[in-house]
Amino acid sequence: MIGNSRLHWAWFAGDTLQDAWDTQHFPAAEVESIIQHWTSGLLPTTIFGEPFLSGYSSNPYLPLYIASVIPEQTPLWQTYPVAHVITLEDVPLLGVYPTLGIDRALAVLGAGETYNYPVLVIDAGTALTFTGVDDHRHLVGGAILPGLKLQLESLAHNTAALPSISLKRQLPNRWAIDTLTAIESGVIYTLLAGIREFIADWLQRFPNSPIALTGGDADLLLYYLHSRYPKFYPYLVTDRHLIFWGIKFVAITKNLAG
Ligand SMILES: Nc1ncnc2c1ncn2[C@@H]1O[C@H](COP(=O)(O)OP(=O)(O)O)[C@@H](O)[C@H]1O
Ligand SMILES: CC(C)(COP(=O)(O)O)[C@@H](O)C(=O)NCCC(=O)O
Ligand SMILES: [K+]
Numbered sequence: 001m002i003g004n005s006r007l008h009w010a011w012f013a014g015d016t017l018q019d020a021w022d023t024q025h026f027p028a029a030e031v032e033s034i035i036q037h038w039t040s041g042l043l044p045t046t047i048f049g050e051p052f053l054s055g056y057s058s059n060p061y062l063p064l065y066i067a068s069v070i071p072e073q074t075p076l077w078q079t080y081p082v083a084h085v086i087t088l089e090d091v092p093l094l095g096v097y098p099t100l101g102i103d104r105a106l107a108v109l110g111a112g113e114t115y116n117y118p119v120l121v122i123d124a125g126t127a128l129t130f131t132g133v134d135d136h137r138h139l140v141g142g143a144i145l146p147g148l149k150l151q152l153e154s155l156a157h158n159t160a161a162l163p164s165i166s167l168k169r170q171l172p173n174r175w176a177i178d179t180l181t182a183i184e185s186g187v188i189y190t191l192l193a194g195i196r197e198f199i200a201d202w203l204q205r206f207p208n209s210p211i212a213l214t215g216g217d218a219d220l221l222l223y224y225l226h227s228r229y230p231k232f233y234p235y236l237v238t239d240r241h242l243i244f245w246g247i248k249f250v251a252i253t254k255n256l257a258g
Pocket of ligand 1: 147
């Protein structure tokens with residue numbers, strides 16, 4: 001999965017997830033040399049210090065399923081001889097609109113297949129997105145806002161006095177009396193209040209629907225949500241692999257591997 005912040009990798013043997021990890025984006029020349037390694041059977045076990053297809057060393061023609069929200073990066077990986085690019089047409093959801101992000105479609109499909117429909121996915125990635133589908137796999141809709149890191153970075157980058165901060169696993173004082181806590185408080189409590197509204201509205205329409213959290217900030221967000229809104233506890237799950245479950249479903253049902 002080519003996301004806006006980084007690449008998300010999963011290695012499947014049959015339909016069993018063996019390993020999952022993230023790497024940075026690679027420049028074109030680097031991608032070319034990675035693919036050369038794969039196709040020549042010389043598989044590096046680490047790239048830039050990240051595990052990379054570790055444990056996998058025999059068959060260089062492992063099929064590669066690609067989903068991407070960065071159009072320019074997709075063709076770089078398509079030079080691999082058994083690359084399959086997953087597009088919205090491959091995803092068995094009804095009522096999608098043409099520009100819906102493939103990550104959102106796959107995550108909500110993966111969530112529905114794993115936790116049942118109807119389902120709401122909250123993806124706390126570069127952007128934070130809500131994506132809901134009903135029990136007929138029909139897209140209800142969703143929303144997009146800047147993710148946690150993006151909110152913090154945009155404050156730091158567009159002001160003279162505000163520093164760049166990262167969030168801790170602890171709720172700040174709402175009524176802060178220092179700058180760092182004031183930023184934390186503003187971003188966290190506003191985000192949580194907004195998320196609460198979306199969840200409450202969703203549960204009103206679809207009582208008992210599971211709500212699946214994914215993306216780089218899912219664990220932190222779940223911690224905050226549990227602390228602030230314990231009544232949502234029974235509905236919330238975190239699953240970092242929703243998109244991979246979606247890709248697996250598409251790959252198996254469409255038999256994309258041929
Ligand atoms: N090592 C990391 N690199 C980048 N982002 C990270 C990392 N660890 C946690 N994060 C958090 O994950 C978020 C990005 O989520 P992710 O799901 O990786 O994004 P995307 O799918 O858009 O590439 C960032 O907002 C950041 O706060
Ligand atoms: C909203 C997104 C930027 C989220 O990307 P991410 O944060 O996961 O990298 C991506 O799903 C996207 O480009 N969507 C297209 C617009 C839409 O979904 O309506
Ligand atoms: K853009």
